Amino acid sequence: MAEENENESYKKYGELYLAVRRGNWNAVQEFLEREPDALTAKINWKYQTPLYVAAAAGQVHVAKKLVEKLPEEKLEMQDYYGYTAITETVMRGNHELTECILNKNKKLISITNHMGNLPLIQAIYYGQLEMARYLYSLTPLDDLLPAKDYNGPNFFTYCIYTGTLDIALDLMKRHPPLGLARDKYAITPLLALASMPDLFPSGNLDRLVFWKRWIYEYCIHIPPNRDSKEIHLNVQRVETQKAKPFLSVSALLRHLVSHVQNILGIKHLYQMKLTHVQAQELLSLMCARITCLDYYERRDGCVEYAIIKAVENGIFEVASEMLKADPDLEWTFDGKKRNLLMLGVLHRQAKICSLLIGLDLNKALACYEDRETHGILHMAGMSGESRTMLNRIPGAALQMQRELQWFEETKRVFQPKVREVTNTDGLTPRELFTKEHKDMLKEGEQWLKDTSTSCTVVGALIITVVFAAAFTVPGGNDQNTGLPMFLHKRLFMLFIVSDALSLFTSSTSVLMFLGILTSRYSEDDFLKSLPTKMIIGLSTLFFSIATMMVAFSAGLLIMLRDQSWIVVPIISLASVPVSLFVWMQFPLLVDMVMSTYGPGIFDSKLKIVIN
Incomplete structure (x- = not known):
């Protein structure tokens, strides 16, 4: 019976719904004069009011006039999913309408949907980064504290995944515990940072051609005491100036310089270097907290898992910074009882292995075996986990050569006794190498x-x-x-x-x-x-x-x-x-x-x- 009444109600507002969707303000106004209660009525199956429908349809002029008519408290009404009108504007990146609604009721910034997400979370989740910057400047810090809910950690990890590191840095400085707080997926910002190789020089600098690397190293300078927000604003001003017509010779010269920079990729390189600097600064702030953590805080902060991910992904900066902060992390093991050195060899991370070989404990680490009695040389004999790194090498023959070089180099560096240790299948490292690489051998031959x-x-x-x-x-x-x-x-x-x-x-x-x-x-x-x-x-x-x-x-x-x-x-x-x-x-x-x-x-x- 209730469903029938709801259907009748929706039919009653069908005319209003269509008028709002089409942006016909005159028809909307006439309907509201006949039915004043329709201003706050739920006019479709999503329990959305006319304002929500206008916001979802992108009818800004209709939505603005509806905001003027609505009482402040009525803007806080939620639909079937717990969305307010601002949620619709945020997900679509509509700055004008978002600002209009928030100017009338700032409480909307702190209202969560039925999933517990703030509008800020919705903005960054849907890739509306500029909207996220705007909402972050308005969102109270108390709404982002990990003791309250997952919004703060969720937002922090999303900032890292989207490369919005200026916000992440600001958030880390305002509330340092957030750097090691778990989000709703049990991921901490430190772990997210250890999963993003492209945020660090070791992840993408080697892929640059020599002249771009030279520009990156010697022609681009990031000021040490910069304000990330000021940098962003300066970029916005530059973009605004570029949109204006050329009024002078100086403006034409600026345009030509900008065009040359685009050809050389300088702006891209500048953004890359800025990201690297911000990521390193963020990492340093996070690692500064590791030294004062107890066992349970380290476990909850996914500290050991973070250094494991850094080793697997070859993020040298994260691994070295974490080892500086806490040398005991040398004794980190994964779920298969593999230590960091074994993981470095398994994933063919040369720089990470070089770092670990330089430790005083490198011989001790090389003596360990995993749950299947695989030793350090067995790791060099496996091929499955190294495919990602091998894909950067052209030709199957060179890939096979690289695998052999890893095996021979590992055998040369570590103790002779690891050479003939057998695993649970009774295979020596060389026998395992032959078994694992038989397909690669055929591909290389072909x-x-x-x-x-x-x-x-x-x-x-x-x-x-x-x-x-x-x-x-x-x-x-x-x-x-x-x-x-x-x-x-x-x-x-x-x-x-x-x-x-x-x-x-x-x-x-x-x-x-x-x-x-x-x-x-x-x-x-x-x-x-x-x-x-x-x-x-x-x-x-x-x-x-x-x-x-x-x-x-x-x-x-x-x-x-x-x-x-x-x-x-x-x-x-x-x-x-x-x-x-x-x-x-x-x-x-x-x-x-x-x-x-x-x-x-x-x-x-x-x-x-x-x-």
Whole structure:
């Protein structure tokens, strides 16, 4: 019976509901004059008043006039989900209407929905970061205290996940215990920070090209005593100025500078560095609290879990800062009884491992076994947990090489007795490595074969062309002596030398790739033998292509030396294949050289970080 009455009620307000949704204020006003009670009536199945419907539909002009008519206390009415009118405006990022409603009733900022969430939480959850900044400036600190509910910790962790670190820093300074308070998902802000590699230099700085890294290091300065809110306001002012028409030469110059900065990515790099600085400052404030915690506070603050996540994610800054704050965290173990050093090796986090190797307890940590009697060398033999790091390495062969390097480096650094320890399946570390990497071995073999086959075809074509060119020289031969007509020309000597070099290097390249194709493809071959052959093959192939183009250009100049209008464009085009090869294959060649002959995986210099 009650449901029938509600349905009749909704039908009664159907005309009003449609008028509000369509933004027809005249129709809304006429209906309210006939039915004054409709101003606060629930006109749809969500128990929403006309104001809520107008806010949800984005009809700002209708909503503003309804706010003027409503008494202050009626703005606090909630719908079926416990939402107030401000919740609808917040989720949609409608600043104008949000401000209008809050100016009439500021209590709405502290009213939670049926899930217990403040409007502030709704704003950041739905990605309305500017709205979240505005609401944060109005929300009383008492509403965010962890002793009251989960709103404070929830908001803090959302700030970290969305990279809104200026708010997180301010919140941490206003109430430091929030840094280790659990949200409704049992996650603390410290744990959230340890799960976000992109907030720190170790997470994304290595991915920058060299010139962007140079700009990041030397051209961007973040003031030490900055005010994050002032920085944000300055950015807003810059954006506002850019939107104005150009009124002067100085304004035009500012626009050109801004355009150049966009091309170089300076603004992006500035924001990246600002995020890194804010994250480091936030981390320092959190770690400063770790030293004075007892066992239960450390457990509730997820301190040990946070350093485990930092090691797994390779966030060097978090791991080192936490170890500085509390050296006892060296003895942290995960649920499978793996210590930090074992986890670092398992997840292939070289910098973290280097840090832990520098500790006085590194030998003791290396002697531990997990619940399945896997030792430190077994960790290097596993492949499942290292896939994320391996995906950054191009080519299955280089991935296999990196895995072998990890195994050999771990075996070299730690005690000999760990080499033959067996796990619960009776497998030694090397046997486990072979078992775990059999698929990768096949993928690496196939990758090398495919690459070598393609490059062999190219090399063979070059050999054919340059061999024929050596005996069909430009200008022909003298009929009496049989010598080339342009034998004494410098350009001819350049032609013949570059042609010969192209022939010799392409032949060497083909032999190297044939050596790869006929290899036995054992595990140890991937460590140095096969990569070395690939390096020589690619290098000589690149050189043969370059010298072939030089020979072609020299021959063309000899034949058409008086026709510069056609020679110059053709010679310019000759650089295209060389450039394409450099663009597509040279990065792979550099990666191979660095991987095969570069520095080792572990860096002993990092031991000074926590001393």
